[in-house]
Amino acid sequence: MTTTLFRGGRVHTAADPEATALAVTDGVISWIGGEHAVEMAGRPDHVVQLDGALVAPGFVDAHVHSTDAGLALIGLDLSAATTLADCLVRIASAANAVEPGGLVWGHGWDETRWPENRPPTRAEIDAAVGDRPTYLSRVDVHSALVSTTLAAGLPDLALHPDIPPTRGAHHAVRNRAKALLTPERRTQAQTAFLTAAAAAGIVEVHECASGDEPGRADLASLLALDVPISVLGYLASAVADPAEATALLRLTGAVALAGDLSVDGAIGSRTAALTSPYADDPQACGTRYLSDDELTDHLWACAVAGVQPGFHAIGDDGVSAVGRALRRAIDRLGPNGTVKLAGVVPRIEHAEMADAEAIAAFAATGTVASVQPMFDAEWGGDQGMYARRLGADRARPMNPFAALASAGVALALGSDAPVTAARPWQAVQAAVHHHTAGSGLSPRAAFTAHTRGGHRAAGRTDRGVGTIAVGAPAHLAIFAAGELVRPAANPRVARWSTDPRSRVPLLPDLTPGAGLPTTLATLVGGRVAFDTGLLADLTESVG
Incomplete structure (x- = not known):
């Protein structure tokens, strides 16, 4: 057995809010306490002097797309483009760095932030990239810009030259672009993202893979990597047969048939399914990809097979359809149907337009809501994209984190990288400081949702995980010392207290502008996944 003692820091633990030290033995936390009692940890093999650093549970990002996020990190990220012309300059610059005929892959453009309020046309893209096949996903990854060279590889698709493809057409061009990725570039992208995640204090990600052959191949390559953090595969494949559900997991290495199993699309691309039209396009109500019967069949088959099910749903029509299907699945499962369904921990990703009835269905069935607070930070508010697409009155109730939590729905936080960056402290901050008063979480609830909540979303009930x-398990992140405070008792008000009588574990100050923690080290099961030098320089062996 090998024991490492971490001492001289501040420990985020309910076991002893005044703790300054902890010991890890063979990857498991074996002791927690104060400096006056470190001898109770036994004789350690190594000692790490924390110098006031905060030791906290490592984050879980409950919704990512590793290859896409990595491609944005190592390649063309268009999220900073401020105008259409700026976007085209960035595209041209990236294309010039690619050999003739080589793939240009980019992500992150958002025409709603530009004064022109329109995406580039096909002709403008071609002028920027020449004959290079080009795929440039919109920030929500539900539509894309493509070059004529890429489109030519899909002659059966009637792609409009000035309207980015959505729905099935987008899926087809995306798969065509991914087929042009070399294995080396795919591995480089996946490794870059997972390394960056570890550097952000993330110990596990939930990979949301598409269920078609390209998606399965992408997932297989990801799961085969030797990476520092845990990767769980969520496969977007709908089933109606329990045997098919278990066979898919054996075939692909996925842990669930959930993630981006899409009921609808996204608000920004006007593909999220709505019960009434978009305010800025009265002819559009979005798209439903799965019927109520298909949703119910999937939930039933997964529950019988003991496989975790779940769906992507954003618009009010899509989210409500999931709520109805949950209740129908209980009826179909027969006696103890609620227990059977809750036992496989259903998930809903996003749930941005969840109403009271849908929320009640989630709570009654043990459904976990995997939500992305940075969506509100990026697109919420009366002047944001949500309000432009839906109108301010319909947009304000979106991403109802407080209502979900108050109803008893377990929350897990994620980034949907590359839609937003995998920066967990920013996500926690955004969950607290929601644009709509009363919709945010307390700091403690937000932090718990981004740590323990992710494990719960994966169906884990292990002791203390x-x-x-x-x-x-010693899934830990160590952060640079900063102003650590205890949140006030009122869970609806983002105020802070330094009352020493509080028994709430320490958390950083999440007030906007206060500065967020930086990661010094990340450990997964006690093994080093990321280190800035803290563990190498300050660890001493004890003879």
Whole structure:
């Protein structure tokens, strides 16, 4: 057995809010306490002097797309483009760095932020990239810009030259572009993203893979990597047969048939399914990809097979359809149907337009809501994209984190990278400081949703997993010392208290502008996944 003692820091734990030290033995937390009692940890093999650093549970990002996020990190990221012309300059610059005929892959453009309020045309893209096949996903990854060279590889598709493809057409061009990625570039992208995630204090990601052959191949390459953090594969494949559900997991290495199993699309691309038209396009109500019967069949088959099910749903029509299907699946499962369904921990990704009835269905069935607080930070508010697409009155109730939590729905936070960056402290901050008063979480609830909540979303009920507790796996992140404060008791008000009588574990100050923590080290099961030098320079062996 090997024991490492971490001392001289501040530990985020309910076991002892005043703790300054903890010990890890063979990847498991074996002791927590104060400096005066470190001898109780036994004789350690190594000692790490924390110098006031904060030790906290590592984050779980409950919704990512590793290849796409990595391609944005190592290649063309268009999220900073401020005008259409700026976007085209960035595209041309990236294309010039690619050999003739080579693939140009980019992500992140958002025409709603530009004064022109329109995306580039096909002709403008061609002028920027020449004969290079080009795929440039919109920020929500539900539509894309493509070059004529890429489109020519799909002659059966009637792609409009001035309107980015959505729905099935987008899926086809995306798969065509991914087929042009070399294995080396795919591996480079995946490794870059997972390395960056570890550097952000993330110990696990939930990969949301598409269920078609290209998606399965992408997932297989990801799961085959030797990477520092845990990767769980969520496969977007709908089933109606329990045997098919278990066979898919064996075939692909996925842990669930969930993630981006899409009921609808996204608000920005006007593909999220709505019960009434978009305010800025009265002819559009979005698109439903799965019927109520298909949703119910999937939930039933997964529950019988003991496989975790779930769906992507954003618009009010799509989210409500999931709520109805959950209740129908319970009826179909017969006696103890609620227990059977809750036992496989259904998930809903996004749930941006969840109403009271849908929320009640989630709570009644043990459904976990995997939500992305940075969506509100990026697109919320009366002047944001949501309001432009839907009107301010319909947009304000979106991303109802407080209503979900108050109803008893377990929350897990994620980024949907590359839609937003995998920066967990920013996500926690955004969950607290929601644009709509009363819709945010308390700091403690937001932090828990991004740590323990991710483990719960994966169906784990192991003792203490996602917390700092004796007997729990040592999935830890160590952050540079900063102004650490305890949140006020009122869960609806983002105020802070330094009352020493509080028994709430320490958290950083999340007030906008206060500055967020930086990661010094990340450990997964006690093994080093990321280190800035803290562990190498300050660890001493004890003879």
